[in-house]
Amino acid sequence: xxxxxxxxxxxxxxxxxxxxxxxxxxxxxxxxxVSAVGTYASTPFQGLVALQAAQLEAAACELxxxxxxxxxxxxxxxxxxxxxxxxxRAYSANLHEPLNLARAARDLxxxxxxxxxxxxxxxxxxxxxxxxxxxxxxxxxxxxRDAELAIAEELGPLGLVVRTSWVFGPERQxxxxxxxxxxxxxxxQELVCPGDQISSPSxxxxxxxxxxxxxxxxxxxxxxxVGPEVMDRVGFAQAIAQxxxxxxGLIRGKPTAELGQGAPRPLNGGxxxxxxxxxxxxxxxxxxxxxxxxxxxxxDPQLAGWVKPVN
Ligand SMILES: NC(=O)c1ccc[n+]([C@@H]2O[C@H](COP(=O)([O-])OP(=O)(O)OC[C@H]3O[C@@H](n4cnc5c(N)ncnc54)[C@H](OP(=O)(O)O)[C@@H]3O)[C@@H](O)[C@H]2O)c1
Numbered sequence: 451x452x453x454x455x456x457x458x459x460x461x462x463x464x465x466x467x468x469x470x471x472x473x474x475x476x477x478x479x480x481x482x483x484v485s486a487v488g489t490y491a492s493t494p495f496q497g498l499v500a501l502q503a504a505q506l507e508a509a510a511c512e513l514x515x516x517x518x519x520x521x522x523x524x525x526x527x528x529x530x531x532x533x534x535x536x537x538x539r540a541y542s543a544n545l546h547e548p549l550n551l552a553r554a555a556r557d558l559x560x561x562x563x564x565x566x567x568x569x570x571x572x573x574x575x576x577x578x579x580x581x582x583x584x585x586x587x588x589x590x591x592x593x594x595r596d597a598e599l600a601i602a603e604e605l606g607p608l609g610l611v612v613r614t615s616w617v618f619g620p621e622r623q624x625x626x627x628x629x630x631x632x633x634x635x636x637x638x639q640e641l642v643c644p645g646d647q648i649s650s651p652s653x654x655x656x657x658x659x660x661x662x663x664x665x666x667x668x669x670x671x672x673x674x675x676v677g678p679e680v681m682d683r684v685g686f687a688q689a690i691a692q693x694x695x696x697x698x699g700l701i702r703g704k705p706t707a708e709l710g711q712g713a714p715r716p717l718n719g720g721x722x723x724x725x726x727x728x729x730x731x732x733x734x735x736x737x738x739x740x741x742x743x744x745x746x747x748x749x750d751p752q753l754a755g756w757v758k759p760v761n
Contacts, residue, residue: 465548470626478659556605570594576720587716611673650677650721653677661675
């Protein structure tokens with residue numbers, strides 16, 4: 451499938467193919483007949499190649515060897531409190547390492563798609579559209595914002611930044627909030643959530659579907675890709691609990707100020723999607739439909755052995 455005769459966008463390189471969004475990007479690309487190479491850092495799923503983005507020259511070399519048309523970068527150091535404790539690693543993994551590969555992509559004439567977050571905002575007046583001014587509160591948010599700016603400046607029309615938020619759904623590693631919730635509530639334990647943090651739940655398979663569609667249309671700049679609802683974390687948790695027939699009474703909301711999280715959080719966050727709505731209306735399913743599809747995928751024989759069971 452890969453070859454000189456393929457049209458633009460038919461060879462992809464996914465840094466973080468073992469992750470939540472990266473896994474769905476790999477499936478989405480395969481379903482479209484795109485030849486995609488995916489990488490892992492510490493979780494070696496079959497078919498992926500090893501890549502440590504911190505090994506700058508080796509990582510760039512690996513990327514160049516595959517001569518992609520499009521590079522997706524759903525990777526980085528995403529533990530927000532860990533970033534606050536280790537700013538050097540946060541800036542390295544979320545800014546310098548992706549920028550190194552963004553430059554390698556640009557030098558090949560390939561497009562580069564970077565994944566960012568609503569943590570680039572302060573959460574005073576969310577939800578935010580693409581043109582809202584950023585003001586990150588945390589090291590994670592600052593590193594992401596700096597990466598957004600650097601990619602826009604250095605890649606111009608070859609760069610696309612996708613901001614997303616609260617990504618959930620079936621995945622290979624089983625790490626996201628929905629998995630944690632199902633594991634906790636199924637064992638009869640209480641789940642404490644920040645009741646005052648508001649954002650946009652986003653269904654992982656739909657995020658990947660939308661982003662590949664945007665990439666194949668050669669879109670550049672900044673585009674928000676999130677689900678249509680803006681809600682608080684307790685409401686989100688209760689919706690997941692109900693979908694999995696678990697007791698929502700075990701979910702307890704607490705103010706962020708009492709949780710002792712290491713990094714400050716934007717409270718009234720979330721993203722508006724004017725660009726996505728005009729380009730691909732309805733591509734992100736509402737929460738209830740996403741939860742129904744989540745259940746269906748957990749029981750889909752074609753995904754058995756790929757999607758991790760919830761418990
Ligand atoms: N999940 C969310 O709610 C959310 C919200 C907003 C923005 N985002 C952004 O979306 C992107 C993807 O998120 P996700 O939830 O899919 O993350 P994830 O599941 O944690 O996956 C991260 C991926 O990055 C890889 N990786 C980690 N360190 C690496 C390194 N040093 N070199 C190369 N690869 C490395 C991981 O590989 P191994 O697993 O093999 O180690 C994994 O494949 C991130 O940039 C994140 O900031 C996510």
